[in-house]
Every structure is written in structure tokens, then in C-alpha cells.
Amino acid sequence: MTQNSLGESAVQKAVQSQQVNNGVLASATQTQPLWLLAEITYRCPLHCAFCYNPTDYDKHTQNELSTEQWIQTLRDARRLGAIQLGISGGEPLLRDDIEDIVIEAKKLGYYSNLITSGVGLTEKRIQAFKEGGLDHIQLSMHDITEEINNFITNTKTFELKKKVAAMIKNHGYPMVLNVVIHRYNIGHMKEILEMAEALGADYIELANTQYYGWSLVNRSQLMPTKEQVEEAERIANAHRANTNSKMKIFFVVPDYFAERPKKCMNGWGEVFMIVTANGDVLPCHSARVLPNMKFPNVKDSDLGWTWKDSPAFNQYRGDAWMKEPCRSCSEKANDLGGCRCQSFLLTGDAEAADPVCTKSPHRHLIDQAIEDAKNPQLQAQPIVFRNDKNSKKIIEGEFQERLTEFHALP
Amino acid sequence: MSDNIQHSDVYAIAPHHRFQWEEAQQCYVILFPEGMVKLNGGAGEVLKRVNGSASVAEIIADIKATFPDVPNIEADIMGMFELALGKQWLVKR
Numbered sequence: 449m450t451q452n453s454l455g456e457s458a459v460q461k462a463v464q465s466q467q468v469n470n471g472v473l474a475s476a477t478q479t480q481p482l483w484l485l486a487e488i489t490y491r492c493p494l495h496c497a498f499c500y501n502p503t504d505y506d507k508h509t510q511n512e513l514s515t516e517q518w519i520q521t522l523r524d525a526r527r528l529g530a531i532q533l534g535i536s537g538g539e540p541l542l543r544d545d546i547e548d549i550v551i552e553a554k555k556l557g558y559y560s561n562l563i564t565s566g567v568g569l570t571e572k573r574i575q576a577f578k579e580g581g582l583d584h585i586q587l588s589m590h591d592i593t594e595e596i597n598n599f600i601t602n603t604k605t606f607e608l609k610k611k612v613a614a615m616i617k618n619h620g621y622p623m624v625l626n627v628v629i630h631r632y633n634i635g636h637m638k639e640i641l642e643m644a645e646a647l648g649a650d651y652i653e654l655a656n657t658q659y660y661g662w663s664l665v666n667r668s669q670l671m672p673t674k675e676q677v678e679e680a681e682r683i684a685n686a687h688r689a690n691t692n693s694k695m696k697i698f699f700v701v702p703d704y705f706a707e708r709p710k711k712c713m714n715g716w717g718e719v720f721m722i723v724t725a726n727g728d729v730l731p732c733h734s735a736r737v738l739p740n741m742k743f744p745n746v747k748d749s750d751l752g753w754t755w756k757d758s759p760a761f762n763q764y765r766g767d768a769w770m771k772e773p774c775r776s777c778s779e780k781a782n783d784l785g786g787c788r789c790q791s792f793l794l795t796g797d798a799e800a801a802d803p804v805c806t807k808s809p810h811r812h813l814i815d816q817a818i819e820d821a822k823n824p825q826l827q828a829q830p831i832v833f834r835n836d837k838n839s840k841k842i843i844e845g846e847f848q849e850r851l852t853e854f855h856a857l858p
Numbered sequence: 859m860s861d862n863i864q865h866s867d868v869y870a871i872a873p874h875h876r877f878q879w880e881e882a883q884q885c886y887v888i889l890f891p892e893g894m895v896k897l898n899g900g901a902g903e904v905l906k907r908v909n910g911s912a913s914v915a916e917i918i919a920d921i922k923a924t925f926p927d928v929p930n931i932e933a934d935i936m937g938m939f940e941l942a943l944g945k946q947w948l949v950k951r
Binding site (some may be wrong): 482529557582585650653 | 873874876879880882885887889890891892893894
């Protein structure tokens with residue numbers, strides 16, 4: 449979500465003062481799961497090196513929720529206030545019931561968004577989505593070159609993506625492109641923006657890779673240098689300043705290169721709720737990496753209890769859990785201490801300050817990663833692509849050295 | 859009176875945007891790709907009358923009739939139209 453509330457306009461004040469106002473603004477203490485992300489399957493025909501999905505996703509490809517279970521989940525979440533629905537994965541189009549889910553979402557009043565690689569989108573299916581009331585489709589694109597697209601996704605999907613982009617446009621959908629940015633495409637920023645214009649994109653999200661799941665395993669190979677990131681942002685800003693373009697550009701700042709952490713998920717259990725392929729309910733995509741946490745599952749827990757009362761959703765809500773230096777920090781309300789998963793993955797302590805913060809005693813881990821981005825030997829390591837075979841290997845304990853070398857664990 | 863918005867203008871909610879009442883939030887919202895804005899009561903009162911056929915003048919008259927005791931309400935309504943147009947929530951018919 450990009451905006452939380454309308455600014456205080458005169459008309460609001462005037463009408464509110466007459467006590468006829470029926471609008472209220474959300475407050476930090478009245479949390480609502482406005483955004484429901486349905487990670488409907490972890491199966492995927494692409495094998496992207498930067499995927500944020502759990503590296504052990506192979507555990508969850510045989511126990512997916514049924515259509516009925518998804519529909520019940522949509523109903524329950526809607527009652528709790530969910531409005532924006534993301535249908536994601538994996539590749540959601542690998543399920544043949546997306547049409548039914550779209551129809552139900554429309555009936556319930558969701559603003560629904562299919563987040564897809566485009567693989568599996570046909571004229572027949574997009575027609576059904578349009579008729580069913582799907583509001584928009586977010587298409588991932590990888591690069592302007594066939595070579596990099598096919599390399600980073602480990603598939604031959606470049607031509608197909610261009611065809612799908614045209615199909616989305618032809619059906620009157622807003623064109624929302626998502627491009628994950630990493631070392632292999634960051635030098636093509638200008639060309640990527642030109643490609644998006646040529647495809648008629650209304651929105652483009654330039655999502656600098658965040659290092660979770662597969663992208664953390666491949667961090668040394670994916671991470672660009674600080675200079676590359678700065679140049680990319682400069683190009684994005686210059687394009688935005690061009691008044692001939694109506695395309696909206698979201699440049700997602702890579703947190704490693706910032707001095708303060710991101711307010712991850714806009715706060716734990718504040719506005720986001722994620723339901724995974726097997727029904728686990730999470731406050732953020734990668735929460736299952738955290739130790740000693742039990743996340744409720746829609747198959748056996750009431751969703752209202754999960755959101756409001758479950759220990760998992762209350763664990764890091766607000767700031768009572770904080771340790772120093774966060775606890776006494778004057779800026780703690782700005783970022784709520786950053787990302788719990790990142791803290792755990794890099795420091796071994798989920799309650800530590802996000803190591804991105806320059807006030808964190810672990811900031812040297814991030815500085816080292818930035819320094820390592822200049823090291824050609826590290827970049828030359830083979831990429832571990834996201835696929836079932838590698839996921840099975842990770843479940844069995846392989847590739848651990850890729851992660852342990854990053855953090856301060858003994 | 860705004861330079862851009864005329865009383866005779868007719869507006870509609872922009873394509874790919876949806877305006878609706880949210881029971882759980884007890885407010886109107888405007889929804890669009892990747893985002894949503896919760897509207898306070900006044901903004902909702904204006905946007906709920908934007909339907910692709912009512913003119914700005916008709917909307918002003920209707921709101922004035924509903925809230926007869928609010929002073930300077932016309933300027934507030936015009937301000938809301940300007941804001942909504944600036945945010946591209948509305949398109950001119």
C-alpha cells in the first residue's frame with residue numbers, strides 16, 4: 449500500500465465538525481488486515497535466483513489449501529476488514545481454480561490483484577478473469593534482454609512475457625510491471641524504463657532485491673554496488689521528472705544501502721496478513737524463518753483469533769518487545785526496529801535491531817556485504833536457482849555455508 | 859472558484875479506481891492498483907455523488923441541501939474536487 453490517508457482537507461474538517469461524518473482514520477492501536485496476500489501455491493515454472501519464497505518450499509507443494517478453504521479464508525479475512533487482495537505464489541496460474549477465487553473476491557468486494565510471471569496466462573483465462581471481476585494484474589519482467597531474462601529466471605520466457613504484456617493491455621487492465629533489480633539488470637535501468645513505456649505500463653515497481661529466501665542464498669551474486677544503486681535511482685528520478693511520461697514509478701530503496709531500516713510490512717501485525725499455500729497465517733512473507741514461533745493455520749484456527757489474539761501476531765506488535773538500542777531510540781516509531789527476519793537471519797537474534805541501522809551493533813555485517821559486492825571472486829560462485837531439486841537439498845541441510853558466512857552466529 | 863474546475867463539468871471515478879463503503883472501517887475508500895486511501899466523511903460525501911452524470915453544480919447543490927448549516931461548504935467541495943483530480947481519482951466526462 450502506498451498511501452494511508454487523505455490529507456486533512458477543509459471539507460473533511462467542516463463536515464466532520466457537524467457530527468455527520470461517518471469516516472474514521474485507522475490508528476496504530478486499531479490494527480486491521482487491510483492487505484491479504486494469498487500465496488496460493490509455491491509451485492512455479494520459473495526458477496528465479498532472487499525469489500523471496502522460503503527455500504524449503506518443497507515441503508509445502510503437496511498440502512495446498514483447497515478451493516473451498518481459500519474461499520472461506522477470503523470470507524473470514526473480509527469480515528476482519530481486508531480489502532486489497534494479492535493472489536500470488538509461486539505462480540498462481542498453476543492452479544486451475546483462480547477463476548473461482550476471482551469471482552468470490554469480486555462478490556466480497558475485494559480489490560483483487562493477480563501477481564504473476566505471465567506463464568500460463570491465456571486468452572481464455574484472462575477473459576474469465578475480466579468477466580469474474582479481477583481488478584488488475586501485476587506482471588513480473590526481468591530485463592530488456594532475452595539473455596538476462598532467461599538467465600536469471602533459468603527459463604526461456606522472454607518472448608512470452610512480451611506477449612502477455614500486450615494481452616493484459618488489450619483486455620483493458622492497468623499495466624503494472626514489477627521488475628526485481630539486481631546486479632545483472634541494474635545497469636539497464638534506462639532501457640527497462642523505455643521498455644515499460646513501450647509496453648504502455650501505467651505503473652512500474654523497481655524492486656531492488658531484498659535478501660530473504662533464495663535471494664539471501666544468492667546474495668553475493670545478486671547484490672549491486674552502492675554506486676550502481678545510486679545511478680539507478682538517479683535514472684529513475686530523471687524519468688519521473690519527465691512530464692511527457694504518465695507512468696508512475698515506484699523505486700523500492702534497497703535497505704542495505706540506507707542508514708535506517710525499513711518499517712517492515714508497515715509494522716508486524718498492523719495491516720498485512722499473508723496466508724501461505726498450506727494455510728499458515730503470517731505477518732510477513734518470511735516469518736517462518738524465526739525460531740520458536742508457531743504460526744496459526746486457517747485449517748484449525750479462527751482467523752479473527754489469529755489476527756487479534758494469537759501469540760504469533762502479538763509477538764512483535766508495537767514496540768514493547770524491543771531491546772536496546774531500539775528501546776530508547778527517538779526514531780523507533782519511524783521504523784519499529786526494522787525487520788525481525790533480517791535481524792534473525794543476520795545476527796541470530798530476532799529481537800536485535802535490524803543490522804541495516806547504523807545504530808545497530810551489527811551494522812558491520814551490512815557494510816561487509818556492501819564491500820563484498822565489489823569482490824569478483826564472491827560473485828563468481830554458482831547461483832543456486834529456485835527449483836524443487838535445490839529446495840530438497842536445502843531441506844536436507846545443503847548450502848548452509850552460504851548463509852552462515854553472512855552472519856554473526858557462532 | 860477554481861481555474862480548472864467549472865460548475866458545468868461532469869466527472870466520473872477514473873478507470874482502474876474503485877470507490878466503495880467499507881463496513882469494517884466505517885468509511886469510504888478509494889482503491890487502485892497497489893494502494894488505497896481511506897476517505898474522511900467529507901471527501902466521501904463528495905465522491906459518492908460523482909457518477910458520470912451529475913455536474914459539479916448539481917453535486918454542490920445536493921451537499922448544501924444535505925448539510926445546510928455548514929459555512930463555506932462550496933469552497934470545501936471545490937477543494938475536494940481539485941484534490942481528487944490532482945490524485946487522478948477522477949476523469950472528466
